[in-house]
Amino acid sequence: MPTAAPPPPQATADGDAGVPPWRLLLDYARPHRWALLAGALLGLLTGATGLALPLVAKALIENLADDKGIAGPLILMSLLVLMNAVIGALGGYLLRRTAESVVLGARRRLTSYLLRLRITAMDRSEPGDLMARVTSDTTLLREVTTEALVGICTGGLTLVATLAMMGWTDPVLMGVTLGVMVLAGSLLGVIVPRISKATKRAQESVGLMGAALERVLGSLRTVKASGAELREERAVHAAAEDSWRQSVRAAKWEAIAGNTAGLAIQIAFLTVLGVGGARVATGSIGIGTLVAFLLYVFYLMGPIQQVVGAVMQYQTGSAAVRRIQEAHRLPAEPVGEPAPLPGPDQPPLSLAFDGVHFRYADDLPPVHHGVTFQVPARGMTAFVGPSGAGKTTVFSLIERFYEPTAGRIEVDGRDLGDWDLARLRASIGYVEQDAPVLSGTLRDNLLLGNPTAGEDEVRQVVTTTRLGPLVERLPDGLDTLVGHRGTKLSGGERQRVAIARALLRRPRLLMLDEATSQLDAVNEAALRDTVAEVARTTTVLVVAHRLSTVTLADRIVVMDAGRVRAVGTHGELVAQDALYAELATTQFLAAADSGVSGSSTPEPVG
Ligand SMILES: Nc1ncnc2c1ncn2[C@@H]1O[C@H](COP(=O)(O)OP(=O)(O)OP(=O)(O)O)[C@@H](O)[C@H]1O
Numbered sequence: 115m116p117t118a119a120p121p122p123p124q125a126t127a128d129g130d131a132g133v134p135p136w137r138l139l140l141d142y143a144r145p146h147r148w149a150l151l152a153g154a155l156l157g158l159l160t161g162a163t164g165l166a167l168p169l170v171a172k173a174l175i176e177n178l179a180d181d182k183g184i185a186g187p188l189i190l191m192s193l194l195v196l197m198n199a200v201i202g203a204l205g206g207y208l209l210r211r212t213a214e215s216v217v218l219g220a221r222r223r224l225t226s227y228l229l230r231l232r233i234t235a236m237d238r239s240e241p242g243d244l245m246a247r248v249t250s251d252t253t254l255l256r257e258v259t260t261e262a263l264v265g266i267c268t269g270g271l272t273l274v275a276t277l278a279m280m281g282w283t284d285p286v287l288m289g290v291t292l293g294v295m296v297l298a299g300s301l302l303g304v305i306v307p308r309i310s311k312a313t314k315r316a317q318e319s320v321g322l323m324g325a326a327l328e329r330v331l332g333s334l335r336t337v338k339a340s341g342a343e344l345r346e347e348r349a350v351h352a353a354a355e356d357s358w359r360q361s362v363r364a365a366k367w368e369a370i371a372g373n374t375a376g377l378a379i380q381i382a383f384l385t386v387l388g389v390g391g392a393r394v395a396t397g398s399i400g401i402g403t404l405v406a407f408l409l410y411v412f413y414l415m416g417p418i419q420q421v422v423g424a425v426m427q428y429q430t431g432s433a434a435v436r437r438i439q440e441a442h443r444l445p446a447e448p449v450g451e452p453a454p455l456p457g458p459d460q461p462p463l464s465l466a467f468d469g470v471h472f473r474y475a476d477d478l479p480p481v482h483h484g485v486t487f488q489v490p491a492r493g494m495t496a497f498v499g500p501s502g503a504g505k506t507t508v509f510s511l512i513e514r515f516y517e518p519t520a521g522r523i524e525v526d527g528r529d530l531g532d533w534d535l536a537r538l539r540a541s542i543g544y545v546e547q548d549a550p551v552l553s554g555t556l557r558d559n560l561l562l563g564n565p566t567a568g569e570d571e572v573r574q575v576v577t578t579t580r581l582g583p584l585v586e587r588l589p590d591g592l593d594t595l596v597g598h599r600g601t602k603l604s605g606g607e608r609q610r611v612a613i614a615r616a617l618l619r620r621p622r623l624l625m626l627d628e629a630t631s632q633l634d635a636v637n638e639a640a641l642r643d644t645v646a647e648v649a650r651t652t653t654v655l656v657v658a659h660r661l662s663t664v665t666l667a668d669r670i671v672v673m674d675a676g677r678v679r680a681v682g683t684h685g686e687l688v689a690q691d692a693l694y695a696e697l698a699t700t701q702f703l704a705a706a707d708s709g710v711s712g713s714s715t716p717e718p719v720g
Contacts, residue, residue, distance in 0.1 A: 135432030138439055142216050143259050149212040150264060156205030157268035161417070163198040165272075165279060167191060168409035175402045209264055213256040220252045220438060227442055233515040235444040237474065242328030243321035247441045250320050251434040258431025262424045269420025276417060280410045284399055287407050290389050291382045291414070298378030302371055302422065309367045309426055314433035316360035321437070323353035368426050375422045376415070383411050453536035455564055456622050462653040463526045463541060463623040465489040465512065470521035472511060481507050483676045484521065489669070491526075494649040496664045497657045498697060499673035505657045506547060508673075509625045512655075513544060525623070543621030545629040547657075549612035551600025556585065557592040559600070559611050563619040571618060578644045579614040580637055581607070605632035613641065617648065624648060626656045630663065642666060661698060670694070 143150060174187040225248055231239075280288040330337050330346040337346055390404040466489070472482040481504050489495045497505040510516055511523060514535060523530040525538065543563070551559050560572055567575075572592070576582055584607055588594035600608045609632050616624060626645065630638050638660070646666055648654060658664050665684045672680045672687060672694045680691040687694040 133439075135435045136428070138435045139255075139258060139263065139428075139431060142220055142255060142435070143263055145219060146212045146215050146259075149208060149215070150259070153205050153209035153212060154264050154268050156201050156208060157264060158271060160198055160202040160205055161268065161272035161275070163194045163201065164413060164416070165275060167194055167198075168279075168406045168413065170194065171409060172402045172406040175405060179402070209259075213259045216259045217252050217256045220255050221248055224248050224252065224438060224441060227446055230446040230449065232445045232447055233510070234475070235446070239444065240321075240325035240328070242324035242326065244441060245328070246317075246321040246324035247437050250324075251317055251437045254317070254430055254434035255438075257427045258434070262428040262431055265420045265424030265427070269417040269424060272417035273414070273421060276410055276414055280407060283407050283410065284390075284393075284403055286393065286398075287386050287390055290385050291411060294378050294382040294385060295418075298374050301374050302425070305367050305371045305374070306425055306429055309364050309371070310429035310433060312360045312364035312367065313430045314436070316357045316364060317433050317437055319353050319357035319360060323350060323357060326350045326353050364430070371422055371426060372419070375418050379411065379415050379418065382414070383408065386411050447535060450534060450536045453534065453540040455540050455566075455619055458620060460541070460622055462491040462651065464491040464524075465623065465653065465655075466522075466524040467508070467511075468522040468524070470511065470518045470523060472507060472516065472518045474516065480519075481676050482511075482518070482521075485673075485676070485678055486521075487671050487678050487681055489653060489655065491653055492649070492651065493668040494646065494654040494656060494666060496667035496670045497655065497673060498659075498664055498670055498694065499679075500675075500693075502675075503673040504676045505673055506627055509544065509627055509655070509657070512623075512625065513539060513542060540619075541622040543616030543619045543624045545609075545612045545616045545624075545626045547627040549605075549609040549629065549632075551596055551603060551608045551611055553598045553600075554595065555590075555593050556588065556596055556611065559596065560592070560615050560618060563615050567618045575614045575617050579610045579617065580640050581610050581614060584610075606634065606637060609633060610637070610641070613644075617644075621652060624652050624654045626654070626658075628657055628659060631659060638662070 170187050170191050174184050174191070177184050177187060228244055228248070277288065277292065280291060326346070326349045330350065337343060386407060390399070390407060393399045394401055394404050467485045467487050470482050470485040471480060472485075473480040485504065485508065497508060499505055507516075511518055512525070512530070514530060514533075517531075525533060525541075530538070552562065557572070560575070561567055576585055576592075584603075585591050594602075596602050596611075600611065603611065609629055613626070613629055616626075624645075630641050633641060639662075642663055645654060645656070645663075649668075656663060656667065664670055668683070669681060670684060670687055671678055672691055674693060679693060680687055682690065684698070688698055689695075
């Protein structure tokens with residue numbers, strides 16, 4: 115089984131919104147064209163064996179009428195029935211297997227693509243809806259590839275062949291049959307678009323349900339604590355009910371369409387019986403011809419059901435394909451080679467922001483208004499300032515989760531845009547504000563950023579981040595499962611796991627965003643010493659609300675409302691910057707609010 119997911123069909127083409135679904139569907143099926151062809155051929159062979167049956171039946175009846183032996187035709191009929199069953203089963207299996215491969219291909223392409231989504235795209239998307247596109251919508255491709263693509267080919271060909279055989283048997287009766295078919299076809303033309311519309315809306319509701327469910331299950335504690343279960347339940351149920359309503363609507367039209375085809379056959383049968391009976395009575399055709407023709411009419415049922423089924427499945431599938439393609443059009447980062455982590459000999463990185471302006475979206479107010487500061491390689495730089503000043507945004511820009519709207523960011527003297535993205539991120543260790551821990555084992559979490567770290571390195575980092583007692587306490591040590599988002603760990607433990615994970619990467623630039631805010635005094639002091647030690651060989655940036663961390667820093671960048679107010683050491687800033695002095699006297703910088711920033715604004719220092 116191939117391991118690398120091929121690029122999605124039309125993945126980032128801007129113009130594919132107007133591409134008809136059948137073309138997209140063909141793109142998905144193309145890698146499996148030979149298997150599809152083999153399945154279709156087996157289907158046709160099954161059809162051919164079925165088609166031969168009425169001819170043999172006709173010969174049998176004529177033999178009976180002529181007082182000839184019927185053993186030969188009987189054996190032939192048995193053989194044909196057997197072949198029909200065996201080849202039919204083989205073809206069915208092959209097609210189903212291929213359909214599953216199409217679903218697998220679509221899932222791999224979409225998941226690979228979603229993992230490369232830009233953070234801006236994630237900011238605008240609902241994870242639950244994206245998940246529904248990967249799980250539910252791709253499943254619908256299964257039926258489309260088997261029933262629609264193959265059904266329309268084999269069913270269509272069998273239909274044409276059957277009609278040809280009918281025409282050869284008796285052109286008049288064939289004309290009668292065709293007339294009934296055309297009437298039924300016109301009716302189907304009215305019904306089919308309604309199936310498509312209902313299916314698309316049903317799938318959209320499945321996406322909404324996924325989003326609503328993700329919202330509530332992702333924050334179940336908060337929902338329970340807020341007593342909001344009933345209200346949230348209603349939102350999930352409303353989406354589920356809407357999906358049900360639309361699916362029932364689609365089922366109604368499908369039932370009508372299916373029965374229209376069945377009814378057409380019955381009407382054709384009765385008409386052929388009447389017209390054919392009259393032709394037998396006048397001696398235009400023999401009774402054998404009429405029986406053979408009636409068998410053909412019944413035989414028509416199969417290919418007609420196949421074609422009608424294919425058309426209906428196509429409606430369902432086209433809705434799914436459109437939703438999958440919508441996800442493929444979200445902006446994503448370019449596919450790049452994975453970059454190795456920097457070796458121990460790699461020097462720490464310097465950093466410079468020069469007049470950086472940034473806003474999260476065009477319809478949102480600017481967050482950075484010309485942010486400028488320099489950080490030399492090695493040493494600790496603290497970012498302080500009121501909540502919402504734009505400190506975390508500085509880190510997000512360095513990781514290139516977002517691009518600045520103006521200004522320049524340099525890392526190691528090179529414009530950030532010139533860095534290979536994977537290489538840039540491989541050089542950085544980033545501990546986010548809420549210290550996310552993923553479900554899995556403690557070891558999985560530690561090795562997330564550096565899967566090649568050896569046992570000794572892990573043990574050492576566990577010691578320096580004071581995780582030792584936790585590991586000893588856990589039933590399976592490092593191999594203990596930590597639960598969804600690390601719920602089996604305390605807030606402080608999660609922070610230490612996140613710091614250990616970042617340290618294991620041996621980064622050239624370490625960014626800690628309030629990474630020790632939940633630690634007790636003893637652990638905080640220990641981690642502070644660890645970070646100070648790391649800062650002797652690495653460039654460390656910290657966002658801190660605790661004075662004890664800030665005073666350790668070699669330089670402090672004071673931010674307020676998207677600007678750098680001042681840069682300096684603790685001593686310099688207490689004397690020169692009113693906001694900083696205010697923050698310092700409150701000890702806990704988190705307590706400061708932007709109201710303090712109304713004080714005088716000295717020029718940035720350093
Ligand atoms: N993904 C986002 N989309 C839109 N706006 C955002 C996003 N992230 C942050 N913001 C906004 O940008 C501004 C700066 O946020 P940022 O997180 O950088 O502040 P901060 O200084 O780190 O605050 P805190 O100390 O509370 O963590 C805030 O007004 C915030 O609402």
